[in-house]
Amino acid sequence: MNVGSAGASSEPEVMVDINTTPLIDVMLVLLIMLIITIPIQLHSVNLDLPVGTPPASDIKPEIVKIDIDDKSTVYWQGVALADMGELETRLREIAARPVAPDLHLRPDKAARYAVVARVLADTKRLGLTKIGVIGSEQFVQ
Template structure:
């Protein structure tokens, strides 16, 4: 007799009891649970809900003036195109800080200027309370 037929037929002609777990009911239960989970999950929205302000924006917005400060390769500081000393720079920045709407300061250093002069301009503006400072022309420093 073959081995497979020996396993099925025992003494007295009764089939042998299978000792393996029947996984079919387990798979059925898992599939039912999966379907229930999919049905009960709410549909996700791909939108961001924002609370936007209501009303009309003010029409008379005052745009701040722009002050151009340049530092050339000899580390000379220019205020709106005119050379200034360190004392004059402090005076002009103190006057700007007293204005109700602070102007934007566009600081444009040359790549060959002294870092100490550049740092002095930045620290002076901070001491005087000016916060709208932009360093422009930085593309010259990229190699």
Template sequence: MGMQIGSGGASADPEVMIEMNMTPLIDVMLVLIIMLIITIPIQNHAVNLNMPTGTPPPPTVEPVVVNIDVDFDGTVAWNG
């Protein structure tokens, strides 16, 4: 990978190696990934909620019921 052996002939021009040595790049990337994994804090998979205890009090006022009618011609009637 990083070493290129000549063809054995007596050529005057040596061939230029154009391949990049990938071993240091891979080593650096592995170290960065390991550092990232170590520095990420451990996540809790639970959400703590403070839920109310007991039964809720009954509503004091009844809700108002509204009836809305729409006719075939687009007329809107509010509570009849």
């Protein structure tokens, strides 16, 4: 039964509500993508922690100074070395000791990177882990 004016058109009424079903579908897809792409927090960092008791504090460790000048010449305790083979020989000698000394590496900022990297690689390969880079304040401009 049609109530209204006799001249009213028979067109259906316009729906004013927004259809939210597609919006919810998009939201759920985005939520699933977010859950899938979040990395799982299972990353671990391997640390070489000291084992045993620390040495007595009154014993001063031996310090070996390795200098590299602006011409990329390597010095061992202030004495110039002939080549990198001599450096490796000396590093092997101190690596064989029961207590390895502390190494203080002091490169000049004009030294070639390859020479400094070679010294660091040799110490790492021979198992010398107590090494410090001295004089790094010269690199800050």
